[in-house]
Amino acid sequence: MVQRQERREEESDIALCGAGRRCGAGRAWEQLLNAGPPPQPSSYDTAWVAIVPAPGSPQSSRFPKCVDWILRNQSGDGSWGPQADGSGDGPWLLGKDALSSTMACVLALRTWGVGDEHVGKGLRFIGHNASLVTDDRSDTPAGFNVIFPGMLTHAMGMGLEIPRESTRLPGFPHQQIRQLRCSAERVLPAKKRWQN
Structure with a gap:
C-alpha cells in the first residue's frame, strides 16, 4: 500500500x-x-544584438526593442551594466565590465543615429573611469584586453570623440598585442595536434 x-x-x-x-x-x-524574477538582461549582449541590421534594411536595427532598452536603461553616471544596488545609480560591480557594456551600448546607439545625449554621457563615463583599464586590482572579463581597445578603435572610426584618457593609457595597446600572441600560442599548438 x-x-x-x-x-x-x-x-x-x-x-x-x-x-x-x-x-x-x-x-x-x-x-x-517559478523560481523568482528572471535575471536582468545583459547590457553588453543587448547592445551587440541591437547592432544587427534588419534584413533588407541595413539602415535600421533588426531588433529595435533592444535599442529602446538601451535608451531606457542608462545609469545616472552614464554607464550601462550591472549595478550593486540594482537601482542603476549606485557603484557597479565590475569596473571593466561597466566599461565594456558602456562602450558596446554607445556603439549600438551611434550605429542607428539615436540617443546623442546618452552617447555623450557614456563617453564621459568611459573617460572618467579609463584608469580601470590598466588596474590589476579590477576583475578583468575574458578577452577584455583585446575587445575593449577594438571597440575604442571602432568608435573612433565612427567619428566618435573618445576621451583622451581612454586612448593614452600606458601600455594598453601592448596588452592587446600580448594577449593576442598568448591566445595564438595556445590555439596554434592545439590546432597542429588536431591536424596530425
Missing part, C-alpha cells in the same frame, strides 16, 4: 512528453519557471 502511494506521487511528478511518453522533467521545469 505504501509503495503504491509513493508510486502515484512519483508519477504525478512526471510530465507527459508528447504522444503520451513520460519524462521526469515536469517538477524541475515548474521549479525553474
Whole structure:
C-alpha cells in the first residue's frame, strides 16, 4: 500500500512528453519557471544584438526593442551594466565590465543615429573611469584586453570623440598585442595536434 502511494506521487511528478511518453522533467521545469524574477538582461549582449541590421534594411536595427532598452536603461553616471544596488545609480560591480557594456551600448546607439545625449554621457563615463583599464586590482572579463581597445578603435572610426584618457593609457595597446600572441600560442599548438 505504501509503495503504491509513493508510486502515484512519483508519477504525478512526471510530465507527459508528447504522444503520451513520460519524462521526469515536469517538477524541475515548474521549479525553474517559478523560481523568482528572471535575471536582468545583459547590457553588453543587448547592445551587440541591437547592432544587427534588419534584413533588407541595413539602415535600421533588426531588433529595435533592444535599442529602446538601451535608451531606457542608462545609469545616472552614464554607464550601462550591472549595478550593486540594482537601482542603476549606485557603484557597479565590475569596473571593466561597466566599461565594456558602456562602450558596446554607445556603439549600438551611434550605429542607428539615436540617443546623442546618452552617447555623450557614456563617453564621459568611459573617460572618467579609463584608469580601470590598466588596474590589476579590477576583475578583468575574458578577452577584455583585446575587445575593449577594438571597440575604442571602432568608435573612433565612427567619428566618435573618445576621451583622451581612454586612448593614452600606458601600455594598453601592448596588452592587446600580448594577449593576442598568448591566445595564438595556445590555439596554434592545439590546432597542429588536431591536424596530425
